[in-house]
Amino acid sequence: MKIGDLDLGHKLLLAPMADISDSSFRKICKEQGAGLTYTQMISAKGVIEGNFDQLKLLAFDKREKPLGVQILGSDPGIIGEAVKEIAKYKPDIIDINSGCPIDKVTKHNFGACILDNKILLGEIVKSMVNSSGGIPISVKIRLGRDEKNINILENARVVEENGASLLIVHTRTRKEKYYEPANWKDLASIKKAISIPLVGNGSVFTPTDAKNMIEQTGCDSVMIARGALGTPFIFSRFNKLMETGIDPGVSDVKEVAEVALRHLDYLESEKGEFVALGHAKKNFVWYFREFNGISKILEDVFSINKYSTLREYVQEHAEKILRGEFENENFDEIKRKFLVKVLFWLPDADYDASKSNNKKG
């Protein structure tokens, strides 16, 4: 797939995920063969006001390139100013979030609210294209407000007519949030309606899922969100599958521990031990959620208060798995909970996708 001068070949994309798609995780996914990764959503207003927390989210390491920056906003003027500012850092693509359904975002008329207003959508895209100094613009959008208001074909045309270089479609409606099964079938008609590249997104958890999405719908590539949490190996497995026709299968404990520990190192350098610890714990849980012993991790990990202790714990835990010390787990139940909320260990009331690093995480 080509976006302007950027040729991603057949590689997959890492999705923007709040509090997850940070520089460390983007680097890990790039090392594993992701073609393009995105920052989490960054407030356009925050960027132009010099808000430190928002600007921090913009920081990236050259090793991550190619990289996309996703912004959040709904005022074409503010968005244009923010794009001018972001373009100075030379990301490879700048995206507008037109799909996020969470209340914290939609109460400001951001995210999924934009998909109800095609005039505004067009103005936003045009303002981004005019301000980006040639950096390609992408739009990440959902199918429509709800199943009775699917307007993706109209919106896709508006996105293309106003000069965007890539359309990413999360194949759910705003109402469906993350839980309902994704509905890939609309991708085929969107592909026919536009000539810019189309990336499909929604419930792709294995390399074969990604291949099926491409083959069944004709989309040009696939964006992975939850399917990369603790399993960034999906990118390398997919690349192998496309090159050889064979998926090498899930990684063994040794490889998982090695990548998890490297991820912990990156997090510590990126954020410092104090802030990194919470991120490191939740990523550790995701890396080991498909191995026996995950219940023991959940019992122990949140009381660990030092990075060095966590590192030792990861190593010892991997050795115990290799020695077969743990009982069989109910993986179906873990997967079911994970699909409802990625912080599956938190009680329901504590969960807010926009604060995915909160409390025990």
Ligand SMILES: Cc1cc2nc3c(=O)[nH]c(=O)nc-3n(C[C@H](O)[C@H](O)[C@H](O)COP(=O)(O)O)c2cc1C
């Ligand atoms: C914890 C979490 C945070 C997310 N944050 C963002 C975000 O910042 N911007 C965005 O466009 N989508 C965000 N999403 C949506 C994902 O990018 C993706 O569209 C959605 O999870 C569907 O893909 P999947 O089925 O592969 O998980 C988030 C999803 C999750 C689970």
